[in-house]
Amino acid sequence: MDQRTPDVRPQRVPENHRTVDRVTRILEEVVYNPGMTFAELVRALDAPKSSIHGFLSGLLAKGWLYEVNHRYYLGPAVYGLTLASGHVRAGLVTHSDLVKLHEETGLAVFLGVQAGDHLIYIAEAGSDAIAGFEARTNIRRTLLATAGGKSLLAARSIVERESYLRRRSADESELVNTFLQEFDEIMRTGLATNTGLRSPRFAVAASVRNQNGEAVASITLVGPAADMKERVPQLGEILLRHVDSWSHRTMAPREAI
Template identity: 30%
Template sequence: MGLKTIERLGDLFALFTVARPEWSLAEVARELEVPRSTAHGLLVSVAATGLIDPVGQGRYRLGPRITELNAVRMRRRDVHELAGEVLHALTAETGETSNLGVLAGSALLYLDSVPGRHHVNVTGARPGTRLAADRTAMGKVLLSHRAEPRAALTEERAAEVLAGAGLRRTEAEAIRRDGVAYDLGGVSPEIRCVAAPVRDEAGTVVAALSISTTATRFAQHHDQLTHRVREAAAVLGERLRSDGA
């Protein structure tokens, strides 16, 4: 992405204000002083990310992804600060490596990891590590909730978001229904992970918690690990809600 494109993106988002929440293609082209074809390409590309949404009659407004990004911006530090005790407790209870992550574009960004206590252990990713979100349990959780159909996101648009993220619609629906997602060897053949969503006071999924273990121990303790990670995510979510009250 060139500097000129980045500048145009900044100029595009600057157009959307409380006083003027919607813009047409012609209006965007005029305000940015670019050809209609250039404005159209820019709007279509940005709409594909969920940052803006078409609202009919060739007009656009900010999309649901903006709300999610703002939630991450407002809560990422709080999530990280509040998660330490929860992660350590989860590892103490299960003996397995526990992790905290958020979405960064189409990647999963690891914020924290507490190593497990087994002799044969799964090493968690270092904070700051990015992996393809659709290959990880935490990433699948976050992608599924990003694409959850709602007032500002139609079924068709949700399907486009999932397709772009490499996640099947049926898989995303199952993750939202069950409250967990699994990595059954997607990152490494010998590693298994189970993850659950963390919700803030608005009910927005702002992060995910996961447990990483060996394939053997996962097969032996699948139900217990799934239950524990759900509980831990709920505890962290409650702390976020209490902190934000």
């Protein structure tokens, strides 16, 4: 009988790598402090400016970060990994769920998640040429400029919400005022609405909550304003019924979105 000597070599212990450490540290800083400036990142990492600049350029190029007004936020590439993992952690909403909602309402359906100070659409179902084109060509929208973003912002704690509103620039003052005027109604109904700035489109959205009650995503129905505005009560009832049913699911993996 062939008796082989077992491999008794010691298992390699993982070692830190300076480059990897700095890249992951940048991502961690931006996750917990969205909107950091270059100077703030340099101070946080205590590393040469040239080194940090090179890492930031690479992360921006690959979509791990994005930059707005010289401030850095977590990019859409992170959410691509979530999709590729086989399930969306944001309430485990499947593509089949989106299709069913589309079929019942006859409207385009968008699934969005918050990334830093912005909303990113990560999945859709249904056909709306204008809304679909806008979602794909402008994947990063401020929370205040979208129904889905407003629903997520309203669900945040008062500390998080006020911190977000204080960070808005003067250019967004009108959006801030509009949100504050709509806030009580969003909290009362669980629904946020928005009218397109560049197109005759209307949107109604609700937050998707996990089993702990945390708002982790938004679902938005989009269609012609002339048709949707008259149907808001009916559409809102349908939307909330679907979203509430998803929130009671376990965290077992499901079909990929």
